[in-house]
Amino acid sequence: MDALLSHDEDGRHALDDPAVGESGGKAIPLARKDSQPVSESSARMENDPRDTQPLGPARALVLSDFVPPSVGAGERLIRLAYRLGIPGSTLAAPFRKPARPRLLATVESPVPGDRAAGVALRAGHFLIHGAKVPIAQVEFASSSRLAPPFERVIHGFSWLRDLAASAPREQCAATAERVCAAWLDDNPKPGKGAAWHIEYAGSRLMAWLVNAPLVLSGVDATVRKRMLKAIEETARWLDRKVSRAEDQLGAVEGWAAITAAGLLMPDGKPRRLYGEAGLVKALGELVAEDGGVLSRSPLAQMDAIALLVDLKACYQAVERDFPDALQIMLELLVPPLLALRHGDGGLGSWQGGAATSADRVSALIEASGVRTRPLKEIRHWGYQRLAGGKTVVLLDAAPPPKPRLARWGCASTLGMEMSEGAHRLIVNCGGAALAGGQVPARIEQGLRATAAHSTLVLDNANSTAVLINGALGKGVEQVEVERRIMRQKGEDATRIEASHDGYSARYGLTHRRILMLRGDGEELRGEDILLPKAQKGKRGKIDFAIRFHLGPSVEAKLAEDKRGASLLLPSGSLWQFRMGADDNGASVALEESLWVDGEGRPHPIQQLVIQGMTSRSGGQFSWLFKKMG
Numbered sequence: 001m002d003a004l005l006s007h008d009e010d011g012r013h014a015l016d017d018p019a020v021g022e023s024g025g026k027a028i029p030l031a032r033k034d035s036q037p038v039s040e041s042s043a044r045m046e047n048d049p050r051d052t053q054p055l056g057p058a059r060a061l062v063l064s065d066f067v068p069p070s071v072g073a074g075e076r077l078i079r080l081a082y083r084l085g086i087p088g089s090t091l092a093a094p095f096r097k098p099a100r101p102r103l104l105a106t107v108e109s110p111v112p113g114d115r116a117a118g119v120a121l122r123a124g125h126f127l128i129h130g131a132k133v134p135i136a137q138v139e140f141a142s143s144s145r146l147a148p149p150f151e152r153v154i155h156g157f158s159w160l161r162d163l164a165a166s167a168p169r170e171q172c173a174a175t176a177e178r179v180c181a182a183w184l185d186d187n188p189k190p191g192k193g194a195a196w197h198i199e200y201a202g203s204r205l206m207a208w209l210v211n212a213p214l215v216l217s218g219v220d221a222t223v224r225k226r227m228l229k230a231i232e233e234t235a236r237w238l239d240r241k242v243s244r245a246e247d248q249l250g251a252v253e254g255w256a257a258i259t260a261a262g263l264l265m266p267d268g269k270p271r272r273l274y275g276e277a278g279l280v281k282a283l284g285e286l287v288a289e290d291g292g293v294l295s296r297s298p299l300a301q302m303d304a305i306a307l308l309v310d311l312k313a314c315y316q317a318v319e320r321d322f323p324d325a326l327q328i329m330l331e332l333l334v335p336p337l338l339a340l341r342h343g344d345g346g347l348g349s350w351q352g353g354a355a356t357s358a359d360r361v362s363a364l365i366e367a368s369g370v371r372t373r374p375l376k377e378i379r380h381w382g383y384q385r386l387a388g389g390k391t392v393v394l395l396d397a398a399p400p401p402k403p404r405l406a407r408w409g410c411a412s413t414l415g416m417e418m419s420e421g422a423h424r425l426i427v428n429c430g431g432a433a434l435a436g437g438q439v440p441a442r443i444e445q446g447l448r449a450t451a452a453h454s455t456l457v458l459d460n461a462n463s464t465a466v467l468i469n470g471a472l473g474k475g476v477e478q479v480e481v482e483r484r485i486m487r488q489k490g491e492d493a494t495r496i497e498a499s500h501d502g503y504s505a506r507y508g509l510t511h512r513r514i515l516m517l518r519g520d521g522e523e524l525r526g527e528d529i530l531l532p533k534a535q536k537g538k539r540g541k542i543d544f545a546i547r548f549h550l551g552p553s554v555e556a557k558l559a560e561d562k563r564g565a566s567l568l569l570p571s572g573s574l575w576q577f578r579m580g581a582d583d584n585g586a587s588v589a590l591e592e593s594l595w596v597d598g599e600g601r602p603h604p605i606q607q608l609v610i611q612g613m614t615s616r617s618g619g620q621f622s623w624l625f626k627k628m629g
Helices: 073-083 088-092 115-122 148-156 159-166 169-186 198-210 221-244 248-264 269-286 298-317 324-338 358-368 441-447
Strands: 036-038 125-128 131-134 383-388 391-396 416-420 423-427 456-458 479-488 491-500 509-518 523-532 541-550 555-558 564-568 574-579 587-596 602-615 619-627
Touching: 073 088, 073 269, 088 269, 115 125, 115 159, 115 169, 125 148, 148 198, 159 169, 159 198, 169 221, 198 221, 198 248, 198 298, 221 248, 221 269, 248 269, 248 298, 269 324, 298 324, 298 358, 324 358, 383 491, 383 509, 391 509, 456 509, 456 523, 541 587, 541 619, 555 587, 564 587, 602 619
Parallel strands: none
Antiparallel strands: 036 479, 125 131, 383 391, 391 416, 416 423, 423 541, 456 541, 479 491, 491 509, 509 523, 523 619, 541 602, 555 564, 564 574, 574 619, 587 602
């Protein structure tokens, strides 16, 4: 494959000189001749003032970390026999009558629920991503067609955690009994359809086990008996079907539920041994070397952390040690998630996720018990973090997830977000995973498009094909990244250069983006470059747009010359956006856009768009965000 990075004759990148291009046009310089690189190893960690404990030395996942807990020959034989279908009661106590279904311990999970959603349930409504639906109107049958967010909550029973967070158990038991009875009426035994996706079945079984005091505390003894029977039948069904999971996170959900059932149900040792081995293997296939899930979704990352925290609580309930392999995985999952936090502590909008609130992220991290700092460079997960002063810049510097791994795959390569303190200056639209609540399902594909992200769009086409059901097609295959610390006149600045080949096959052009954040965080210089794939570029022109979706509280005013804009934050900070001189006749426009918050509520926002026509043989466009006061 052709190299994506080019240099001038004396070895410097063309952008390292203030004079750029043969035409004599001046670009905003991203580095100067007196810039001196600092060792890359010094840039491994962010010095985030909110994180007081250092992150331990970086480590890769190695095979020895991800093996089932050490067992003897007898236990290995039991695990094999259980996998072959011999009942757990026969293996655990061959000369005893099988025990009646019951739970051996009460689990106290530290993962908090959504109190507002729980209050809505007690009032008779499901509240899912801002959409309110009366319980009486919900069709619980597995064959019913529900929007994906409703399927996840209703069939996965994640609402139980929210209900438990809303009031003491005595005040919630009647609601839990009502909904559980309605669901069991429509799903009396394992079958087909949405309710029996491995992910939802695993999530449901885990929710029943963790919230057992709530689902078994109703006044109707018949419902309690049916619930215990459903727990046992679902566990047996997962034993047989877990290998058919729709994706790796679904497999992890299923294996974790099997392991929890083995811990909390009678004669469960064979099931626990079977579940632990399967779970460790599934986690190894879910997570990359730096701890990021391969779907590249922050929502999936949070789900994986919450699942391991719940499972750890199950081990604690029966006074067993949490396996080392699972603890190591939990510790590896947290730092990448922290790297996607903005100055307000909330997450950016990446791979279908929305701007998850700081409270929710902090509560999950606290529940995990992992104390660490964010990584700034997560090459395998694919995100880069720049920080200076109160400013945080996030960059998607990797190809989208592979089609078989994508959940809500987005064509977001080289998209960026930027915040100053508690306020977001540049965002992505986000929210595709929440479509079907307040966000209309019909715009889900649009929210996954390249134009819904703050990056360059060529010919109004996606850098990677966006397909239905969260899938992705052909597009970006290779992303090259270089990160350096530059020293300019005694002041450090972080410089990232990344390029992707998503437009190479169709248009013969490679997109390169260069970002440089000054050490005090008050200036971000950027440049988007289109380079011909072949030595001789194509003739003619093609339209382009470089989009910067503005945060929900930003007041924007376009400059009279249409080459920039002033951006006022609620804090009173004033930022100026300007184009460089190398614009090829482009101009800046202010257009409408949309942003989805962490609760799934869409908000109207604005976007700055550098747009125009550029040569099919390439072009370059520099720009600047500078704090003015």
